[in-house]
Amino acid sequence: xxxxxxxxxxxxxxxxxxxxxxxxxxxxxxxxxxxxxxxxxxxxxxxxxxxxxxxxxxxxxxxxxxxxxxxxxxxxxxxxxxxxxxxxxxxxx
Numbered sequence: 001x002x003x004x005x006x007x008x009x010x011x012x013x014x015x016x017x018x019x020x021x022x023x024x025x026x027x028x029x030x031x032x033x034x035x036x037x038x039x040x041x042x043x044x045x046x047x048x049x050x051x052x053x054x055x056x057x058x059x060x061x062x063x064x065x066x067x068x069x070x071x072x073x074x075x076x077x078x079x080x081x082x083x084x085x086x087x088x089x090x091x092x093x
Contacts, residue, residue: 022054031058049078053085065092 056071
């Protein structure tokens with residue numbers, strides 16, 4: 001599938017709005033709301049490693065360590081050379 005420049009702009013704007021929604025949830029102390037927004041985005045873009053890593057970070061904050069490990073592992077599968085994902089994953093054992 002060819003990447004069309006207009007599609008990339010739309011994706012960038014969508015990610016910007018997603019980030020706004022997530023950080024609004026966080027400002028309001030709603031980690032579960034932030035996870036919900038990430039879940040929705042993963043449903044539409046299941047190959048975005050960053051989304052899995054971000055959800056893993058939130059899962060870790062609520063004590064869902066097994067869920068965080070699964071998400072970090074998925075992020076690493078999608079971006080095996082990303083050292084940051086590996087460092088975060090290693091902190092969980």
